[in-house]
Every structure is written in C-alpha cells, then in structure tokens.
Amino acid sequence: WLAQQATHHRLRTNRLSPPFHSSLLLYSSHLPIQAAENSSSSIAISPNTVESRHFSPLSRSHQAKGFPGTSCSHRAASPALRNLIFPSSLCFQMASSVISAAASASPSACPVTDLLKGKAKLGSGNVGSLFIKDKGNPFLNSKSCGRITMAVAVNVSRFEAITMAPPDPILGVSEAFKADNDEKKLNLGVGAYRTEELQPYVLDVVKKAENLMLERGENKEYLPIEGLAAFNKATAELLFGADSPVISEQRVATIQGLSGTGSLRLAAVLIERYFPGAKVLISSPTWGNHKNIFNDARVPWSEYRYYDPKTVGLDFEGMIEDIKAAPEGSFVLLHGCAHNPTGIDPTPEQWEKIADVIQEKNHIPFFDVAYQGFASGSLDQDAASVRLFAARGMEIFVAQSYSKNLGLYSERIGAINVVCSSSDTAARVKSQLKRIARPMYSNPPIHGARIVANVVGDPALFGEWKAEMEMMAGRIKGVRQKLYDSLTSKDKSGKDWSFILKQIGMFSFTGLNKIQSDNMTNKWHVYMTKDGRISLAGLNLAKCEYLADAIIDSYHNVS
Amino acid sequence: MWRLQLIRKPWRCFSTSAGVRRWFDSVGPAAKDPLQAVTEAFNSDPFPQKINLGLGAYRDEQGKPLVLQCVQQAEEKIRGCNLLDSVSAPVASATLVEECVKLVYGRSVNVVKEKRFAGVPALSGTGACRLFAEFQRNFFPESAIYLPDPTWTNHHNIWANAHVPVRTFHYYHPHLRGLDFAALIDDVKNAPDGSFFLLHPCAHNPTGIDPTEDQWSEISNLFKMKNHFPFFDMAYQGLATGDVDKDASSIRIFLEDGHLIGCAQSFTKTMGLFGHRTGCLSLLCADRDQAVRVKSQLQRIAGAIYGSPPVHGIVLLSTILGDQALKSIWFKEVKAMASRIQSMRAKLRERLELTGSSLNWEHITKQVGMFWFPGLTPEQVDRLAKEFHVYMTPDGRMSMAGVTTSNVRYLANAVHEVTKCR
Numbered sequence: 001w002l003a004q005q006a007t008h009h010r011l012r013t014n015r016l017s018p019p020f021h022s023s024l025l026l027y028s029s030h031l032p033i034q035a036a037e038n039s040s041s042s043i044a045i046s047p048n049t050v051e052s053r054h055f056s057p058l059s060r061s062h063q064a065k066g067f068p069g070t071s072c073s074h075r076a077a078s079p080a081l082r083n084l085i086f087p088s089s090l091c092f093q094m095a096s097s098v099i100s101a102a103a104s105a106s107p108s109a110c111p112v113t114d115l116l117k118g119k120a121k122l123g124s125g126n127v128g129s130l131f132i133k134d135k136g137n138p139f140l141n142s143k144s145c146g147r148i149t150m151a152v153a154v155n156v157s158r159f160e161a162i163t164m165a166p167p168d169p170i171l172g173v174s175e176a177f178k179a180d181n182d183e184k185k186l187n188l189g190v191g192a193y194r195t196e197e198l199q200p201y202v203l204d205v206v207k208k209a210e211n212l213m214l215e216r217g218e219n220k221e222y223l224p225i226e227g228l229a230a231f232n233k234a235t236a237e238l239l240f241g242a243d244s245p246v247i248s249e250q251r252v253a254t255i256q257g258l259s260g261t262g263s264l265r266l267a268a269v270l271i272e273r274y275f276p277g278a279k280v281l282i283s284s285p286t287w288g289n290h291k292n293i294f295n296d297a298r299v300p301w302s303e304y305r306y307y308d309p310k311t312v313g314l315d316f317e318g319m320i321e322d323i324k325a326a327p328e329g330s331f332v333l334l335h336g337c338a339h340n341p342t343g344i345d346p347t348p349e350q351w352e353k354i355a356d357v358i359q360e361k362n363h364i365p366f367f368d369v370a371y372q373g374f375a376s377g378s379l380d381q382d383a384a385s386v387r388l389f390a391a392r393g394m395e396i397f398v399a400q401s402y403s404k405n406l407g408l409y410s411e412r413i414g415a416i417n418v419v420c421s422s423s424d425t426a427a428r429v430k431s432q433l434k435r436i437a438r439p440m441y442s443n444p445p446i447h448g449a450r451i452v453a454n455v456v457g458d459p460a461l462f463g464e465w466k467a468e469m470e471m472m473a474g475r476i477k478g479v480r481q482k483l484y485d486s487l488t489s490k491d492k493s494g495k496d497w498s499f500i501l502k503q504i505g506m507f508s509f510t511g512l513n514k515i516q517s518d519n520m521t522n523k524w525h526v527y528m529t530k531d532g533r534i535s536l537a538g539l540n541l542a543k544c545e546y547l548a549d550a551i552i553d554s555y556h557n558v559s
Numbered sequence: 560m561w562r563l564q565l566i567r568k569p570w571r572c573f574s575t576s577a578g579v580r581r582w583f584d585s586v587g588p589a590a591k592d593p594l595q596a597v598t599e600a601f602n603s604d605p606f607p608q609k610i611n612l613g614l615g616a617y618r619d620e621q622g623k624p625l626v627l628q629c630v631q632q633a634e635e636k637i638r639g640c641n642l643l644d645s646v647s648a649p650v651a652s653a654t655l656v657e658e659c660v661k662l663v664y665g666r667s668v669n670v671v672k673e674k675r676f677a678g679v680p681a682l683s684g685t686g687a688c689r690l691f692a693e694f695q696r697n698f699f700p701e702s703a704i705y706l707p708d709p710t711w712t713n714h715h716n717i718w719a720n721a722h723v724p725v726r727t728f729h730y731y732h733p734h735l736r737g738l739d740f741a742a743l744i745d746d747v748k749n750a751p752d753g754s755f756f757l758l759h760p761c762a763h764n765p766t767g768i769d770p771t772e773d774q775w776s777e778i779s780n781l782f783k784m785k786n787h788f789p790f791f792d793m794a795y796q797g798l799a800t801g802d803v804d805k806d807a808s809s810i811r812i813f814l815e816d817g818h819l820i821g822c823a824q825s826f827t828k829t830m831g832l833f834g835h836r837t838g839c840l841s842l843l844c845a846d847r848d849q850a851v852r853v854k855s856q857l858q859r860i861a862g863a864i865y866g867s868p869p870v871h872g873i874v875l876l877s878t879i880l881g882d883q884a885l886k887s888i889w890f891k892e893v894k895a896m897a898s899r900i901q902s903m904r905a906k907l908r909e910r911l912e913l914t915g916s917s918l919n920w921e922h923i924t925k926q927v928g929m930f931w932f933p934g935l936t937p938e939q940v941d942r943l944a945k946e947f948h949v950y951m952t953p954d955g956r957m958s959m960a961g962v963t964t965s966n967v968r969y970l971a972n973a974v975h976e977v978t979k980c981r
Contacts, residue, residue, distance in 0.1 A: 158819075162698055220630070
C-alpha cells in the first residue's frame with residue numbers, strides 16, 4: 001500500500017522521502033488502536049510515539065516533510081493546540097470520526113471541500129476512505145486533494161468559534177426602512193444631513209475645493225504622521241479661535257485623525273498609556289460608539305446622569321453629583337454642542353458650573369465636537385463651551401469631526417487636540433500621539449484634509465461654507481419649528497412639546513419609550529431608534545404634520 | 560431656570576499659574592520615527608547632490624514622485640460623482656475587496672469563486688496589519704506573532720500596540736547576504752504548533768531577499784505539519800518582478816496546499832496611492848457563513864478604531880481594478896516601475912564594480928524589489944549621510960526607487976568610499 005501511495009500520490013516535485021513512509025506507517029498503525037478505545041469526547045493519544053519519530057532530524061535538503069496531517073491530529077489532545085485550531089468538540093468529532101472511519105473502511109470518494117461544507121457527515125465513514133488503500137481513493141488520484149485531505153484535521157479553519165458581531169442598531173433601522181414599501185415611510189434613523197428633498201447633500205464649497213485640487217494636480221504622497229500641516233493649523237484655529245492664547249502660546253498638540261472616531265481612539269490610547277487606571281465618565285445616554293472605543297482601548301468608563309425622561313431635558317443635578325462623586329483625575333467626556341442622541345445641551349450658566357466641578361475634582365475635560373457650526377449655524381457659538389474651559393487655563397482633550405459640518409462623512413477627517421500647560425508639553429504630547437498613530441495606520445488619508453484646508457484657507461470659500469452651515473442648521477431649526485407647531489395645534493392634551501425647540505442639532509429625544517417607538521414604526525412607518533431618538537435631518541417640512549400625528553398617537557394611545 | 564452667580568474666582572483667568580493641574584508633566588518626548596527623522600535630515604541638508612534613499616516611495620527618472628496614468632484617469636472618471644449616496648461607498652468597498660482578492664489569490668481559485676473569504680478595505684498595509692493584530696488579540700488571546708528578522712520596523716510596533724507578544728524567526732544571513740533557510744526552517748519547526756507567522760510574499764522589506772519557489776513549497780509543507788497560520792503582508796505585488804501573478808506565486812503555493820491564509824494588501828507603492836490609505840485585509844474561511852461572521856468581527860474592530868475607511872481611496876482603487884482598461888494600464892505602469900528599478904540595480908552594480916572595489920556586489924541584482932540591503936554598519940550609514948549626503952534608514956536599507964541615471968555614479972562612489980577600508 002505504501003508503495004502504491006508513493007507512486008500514485010502526485011505531490012509537488014521530489015516530495016517523497018523516508019519520513020513520509022514511516023510516518024504514514026505510524027499513523028495507520030495507530031488507527032486500529034484508537035478506534036477501539038475511542039469514545040466521543042476524549043482521545044488518549046500519546047503524542048510521544050508519533051511525534052518523536054516524525055520530527056526526527058529532517059534533512060536540510062529539500063525533501064518532503066512527510067505526512068502533513070499526522071502530527072496535528074495526534075496532537076489534538078494537546079490543550080493549547082485545541083484552542084488554537086478549533087473548539088474541542090469539533091476537534092474531537094473530526095479526529096474521532098477520522099479514526100473510527102478508518103477502521104470501518106468504506107470506499108467512497110469524499111473531497112475535503114465537501115467535508116468542510118458539511119456535506120460529508122462526520123463519522124459516516126466517508127472520510128475514512130482517505131486513509132485506506134483503495135484505488136478509488138481520491139487521495140491517490142489527485143494532487144491537491146491529496147495534500148488537503150491528508151491534512152483534513154489540520155485545515156479546518158481556526159475561525160470556527162467566531163460568532164457574528166452584534167448588528168449595528170442604526171444600520172438595522174436603515175435596512176428595515178429600505179425593505180418597507182409603504183409610500184408614507186419616513187427614515188428618522190439616519191445620522192447624516194438630508195436636504196428638503198431628503199437627499200444626501202454635497203456642499204458646494206466641497207465641490208469647488210475638489211475641482212481646485214484636481215486642477216492643481218497635486219500628488220498623492222504620504223502625509224506626515226501628524227497629518228496635513230495646513231489642516232492642523234486651520235482646525236485648531238476654528239475650534240479655539242484664531243486669537244486664542246492657547247494658539248498663540250502654542251499650547252495645543254493637534255494631530256489629524258480619522259474623523260471623530262479615529263481622533264477619540266488616539267486620545268483613548270494616550271489615556272490608557274499615560275493615565276493608567278483613570279476612568280472616562282460618559283453621559284447616559286451617549287453616542288453608541290463611545291463605549292466601543294474605550295472598551296477596545298481598554299480604558300475603563302462609567303456613566304454620569306444626563307437625560308431626564310420626566311422633563312425630556314437635562315438632569316443637571318444628577319450630572320453634577322455624578323461628576324463630583326467620581327475619583328479625582330477622571331476624564332469627563334462632554335459633547336461640545338448638539339448632544340448625541342438627546343439634542344439637549346447645558347446652558348452657558350450650566351457649563352460654568354460643570355467647569356467649576358471639574359476643576360474642583362481635578363478632572364480632565366474631554367470634549368467630543370462633532371457638530372461645530374452645524375448646531376446653531378455659527379462656528380463660534382458652537383465652540384463656546386470648549387472656549388470657556390480653555391479660557392480657564394485648563395488642560396483639555398478635544399476630538400473634532402468634519403463629517404457633518406462639511407458633509408465629509410466618508411472621507412474621515414477630524415482631529416485630536418490636547419491643550420497643555422506649556423508649549424513644551426504640547427510638543428511632547430504631540431510626539432506621543434504620533435507614536436500612537438504610526439502603528440495604527442502610519443499616516444492619515446489626504447483627501448478630506450486637503451478639502452478642509454482649501455475651504456478654510458480661501459476667504460471666499462470660507463464665507464460660502466459659513467453660509468451653507470447656516471442653511472443646514474436653518475433647515476433643521478425650520479423643521480423643529482414646524483414639528484412643534486404641528487404638535488401643539490394637533491395635541492389637545494396640553495402636553496408641553498417645547499423641548500423640541502429647546503433641543504438642538506440633528507437629533508431629538510422625543511421622550512417616547514421603546515413600545516411607543518415600535519408603534520411609530522409598525523403603525524406609522526416612521527423609522528427611528530428604540531431609545532426614542534429621531535433625526536431631524538431625515539425630516540422635511542412636508543412630513544411634519546404626518547410625524548406629529550404619529551407622535552401624538554404613540555404618546556397617548558400606546559404605553 | 561438656573562440662576563447662578565458668576566463669581567470671579569482667581570483660577571478662572573487663563574494664565575497657567577498654580578491652581579491649574581498640570582497633567583502631562585510625565586509625558587516624555589517620543590523617539591522620532593526613524594523614517595521621518597531621515598526625511599527631516601534630508602530636507603534640511605543644503606548639499607545640491609544630496610540623495611534621499613530612505614522612503615520606500617517610487618520616484619521617476621527625474622527623482623520626482625509619480626502620479627500614475629491609471630490613477631489620473633480614475634480621478635477624472637469619478638470627478639463630480641456623488642460619493643455620499645448610500646449606495647456608492649458600500650458598492651465600491653465590495654468591488655474593492657473582490658478585486659483585491661482576485662488579484663492576490665488568482666481569479667479562478669475556488670476560494671475566490673465560492674466567496675470563502677472575509678475581506679474589508681483597510682488603511683493601507685499598516686491598517687490591514689493592525690486590524691489583523693487586533694483580531695488576533697480578540698480571538699486568539701494566547702497567541703504570539705512571529706516576525707522575520709529583520710522586517711519592516713513598523714511590524715513590531717503594530718503587534719505590540721495591539722498587545723500581541725512578538726517573537727522573531729531567522730531570515731537574513733548576514734554573511735551570505737541571503738536567506739538563512741536552515742535557521743528559518745528550524746525556527747518554524749520549533750515554534751509551538753498553531754503559531755501565527757508573518758511572511759513577506761515577495762520583495763522582502765528591508766532585505767530584498769525572497770525564498771525560491773522550492774523553498775516556499777517546503778515552508779508551506781512545514782506550516783501544514785505544524786498547523787501554523789500564514790499571514791502575508793503583500794505590499795509590492797507587481798513591483799518585484801513586474802508581473803503581478805509571479806509576485807503572488809508564494810501565496811498561490813500556500814493556497815494550493817490548502818492553507819487558509821490571511822493577507823494584508825497595500826497599494827500605496829504599487830499604485831502610488833500613498834496619501835489615500837487604501838488597502839485590503841482578507842482572511843480565508845472554511846465556508847461562506849464563517850466568512851460572513853469573521854467579516855462582521857473585522858468591521859466591528861475597525862468601527863472602534865476609525866469608523867469606516869476613507870471613501871476617496873476606496874473609489875479610486877475599485878475604479879482602477881474594476882475597469883479592464885484601467886487595470887491594463889496599471890499593469891503596464893507597474894511593470895515599467897519595476898523595470899526601472901531593476902535597471903538601476905544593474906547600473907549600480909556595474910558602477911560599483913567599476914570603482915575597483917574588491918567586494919562582491921552580486922547581491923544588488925539578486926535582491927528583489929524596492930530595497931537594497933547591503934549590510935552596512937551604523938558607522939558606514941552615518942558616514943554616507945554626513946560626508947556624502949546620502950540618506951537611508953539606520954539599518955542601511957536603501958530605496959532603489961530613489962536612484963536615477965544621474966545620481967547612480969555618485970552613489971556608487973560614495974558607497975565604495977565608505978566600504979573600501981573593510
């Protein structure tokens with residue numbers, strides 16, 4: 001049989017050698033013993049005999065290393081390997097079936113791909129034919145099949161145990177919306193700006209900037225690790241104000257990041273490295289991805305109270321209490337403006353008090369600014385909270401994103417800024433941020449950075465951008481007003497809907513609970529997230545009345 | 560209504576005097592990234608004949624960066640396209656992954672036809688490797704990664720930052736200036752079964768030394784016996800020999816042998832898309848269902864690092880690879896780049912031999928790809944920079960892409976000068 005194997009088995013050139021023969025012999029000689037003893041859950045295989053002979057000094061010349069499958073299937077008993085290759089149950093199933101099948105010797109062709117696809121039943125005896133002398137044995141006839149089939153126990157993917165990642169809740173909303181055929185349907189799950197016609201909007205200034213860039217024919221060389229210098233300068237000035245002391249004193253370490261997410265992640269790694277054990281306090285609720293970012297960066301977090309369902313407003317006392325109660329030196333994650341998902345922002349006076357408490361407790365403020373200019377329409381107004389803290393001389397982290405205010409969602413352009421006590425410190429912090437970015441992606445993508453730099457750097461384009469932001473923010477304010485008007489005129493219960501007007505930005509917490517939100521979807525074909533959040537970006541004036549009807553119905557008639 | 564008294568407290572002024580906590584005093588300055596340090600030193604050097612051989616970026620005969628024809632045409636094609644609609648980005652991503660997978664594994668292999676791969680666009684090679692490293696840490700928390708010695712320096716950083724322990728295996732034989740195959744095989748054998756190995760499929764960075772086809776077959780064989788996981792970092796497909804299929808032959812050997820491999824692909828150098836950060840990470844799976852699950856996990860991990868990958872590069876790359884005409888143009892252009900590099904290798908070797916140097920310069924034309932690894936000492940590297948204004952990475956790796964017919968003679972003389980007293 002071995003001689004047959006040797007001649008018929010067509011491996012790549014000159015593969016056969018004594019080790020191959022002896023190991024095959026060993027393997028086959030073990031089989032009857034194993035089959036007899038074998039029970040489903042454990043295979044007592046003595047690794048010694050097979051391995052030591054198998055791994056006897058192999059010559060350094062180019063000879064075949066023998067029977068690929070042997071060592072591993074026999075070593076399947078070793079726990080380390082078991083964990084690495086595939087879960088024990090599968091491992092043992094595979095190995096035991098191979099072995100028992102070998103004993104039963106039923107000749108039939110069984111390519112390994114069938115096995116992996118589950119077409120071949122384990123233990124059915126099909127697999128066993130691979131190891132039995134038989135002219136019909138596919139192992140003998142085909143080159144690649146042979147190599148694979150011999151290693152069947154080896155080559156089952158080690159990803160067997162990997163489960164599906166939890167679905168993105170917001171994506172789920174969009175998909176359900178797409179599948180709905182009702183013409184009245186409304187997608188209020190979308191976190192991206194839509195026009196009155198409910199279409200995605202590419203800002204005019206972006207088109208102009210891109211044309212400029214194309215005409216200039218700029219090369220596509222690597223950016224430095226910290227990103228485009230012109231962008232970094234522009235973004236810090238936009239945020240803090242060009243005449244801010246933090247800028248003139250060079251106390252800000254700014255590096256370009258991949259939108260808000262990427263910038264937050266850089267900061268998270270810095271925190272984990274230089275503030276080991278420090279916690280990040282995040283609002284309850286907050287943007288879903290915040291938790292993922294800190295979890296993956298191994299930064300512990302806890303929540304501070306934020307949303308008060310009774311008032312559909314800010315639980316300010318709870319917020320202050322929780323920030324006070326946190327261990328000194330915690331990071332407090334704050335939304336600079338247009339809180340996501342509630343749309344509820346502190347008032348200027350409340351911001352002062354928050355800053356007081358943070359200073360008292362020696363916490364570090366960490367702003368996530370994703371909507372500067374998009375919330376109120378004014379870049380300066382939307383940066384007021386950050387500037388308030390900077391004016392107090394505090395050391396601050398600020399992550400920025402240009403996804404919404406410049407509509408550059410998929411270009412992934414943002415920045416992480418760290419305000420430090422001195423320019424020297426800022427230089428050091430910047431160097432460490434670069435050190436974090438290099439093994440993450442080496443250097444950031446160029447396109448979005450160039451767009452921002454071009455728009456901000458050209459006075460005409462900059463002016464046009466401000467106008468477009470005002471337009472976008474204006475449209476959102478417009479639909480808020482219309483929605484509020486529709487609600488107050490249609491709802492006779494006297495409920496106060498003014499929170500719609502007090503909230504700001506793309507999102508609004510309606511105060512509807514999960515069941516009520518489901519009713520919105522099931523009865524009214526209004527798609528939103530289960531926490532009661534609606535995206536005003538997905539609403540237009542024409543649909544406000546319909547939405548008002550849906551909200552009133554869900555609020556009053558469903559509980 | 561909140562009515563707060565706005566009391567002016569002393570520590571509200573913006574001076575950074577006492578009372579303001581200074582958090583970052585313990586943050587030391589990071590060591591400069593060696594490559595960036597080289598570039599900076601080069602940029603500040605006023606010497607007119609200076610040569611920058613540090614960065615592995617292609618330069619044309621005039622020493623200028625090249626925007627490829629296929630890229631320019633693709634830019635024109637997508638000009639004015641609305642990349643924001645919900646359809647284009649996902650479609651472009653799917654096209655990109657499919658085309659990348661076909662390019663590296665071959666279009667007719669079963670695993671491609673049956674879609675038994677989990678593939679996502681990645682932030683170039685670095686991003687793809689990092690994504691895999693994070694995936695490895697998440698799902699194989701006890702595992703380590705074996706890197707060749709030497710390798711691209713950032714490989715070490717990537718896996719270390721992902722908190723995956725790093726080990727090395729022998730690769731470069733300093734005396735032979737070739738592959739230390741025996742030691743490599745030994746290390747592969749001695750590694751615990753089921754270890755994760757990073758392999759350069761062609762144009763090894765920094766040595767330019769690749770295993771022969773027979774040697775690859777043997778490595779593949781041994782990997783099967785040891786059940787090791789082969790992870791390929793493909794950064795130079797097309798730039799090594801000029802032929803994209805030939806450059807992928809090592810991967811195809813592993814595929815034929817039935818390995819379920821992982822592959823990081825970068826197009827920064829082969830397509831000149833440096834600033835766009837486009838690449839792909841693919842993992843071969845047992846079946847389609849598994850591929851869907853694994854992909855979902857890769858996307859989840861990426862979601863917490865940067866959300867989604869930048870669309871411009873994705874659309875560019877998918878446009879080029881997805882369009883037969885553009886792709887053919889690319890094949891020609893990458894072949895031309897490879898040829899120029901090969902001719903520079905030949906010229907450099909010729910020039911060095913003409914200097915009357917007693918040393919053997921054969922390895923210049925034997926090494927493959929963008930880099931020349933002459934095995935210089937740190938002192939020699941330093942002299943080349945300080946005395947001759949020739950810049951390279953501290954390990955003595957020189958990018959042949961920076962060599963032109965106008966500077967090759969100067970370079971040869973400089974190298975001869977620092978090596979002749981050996």
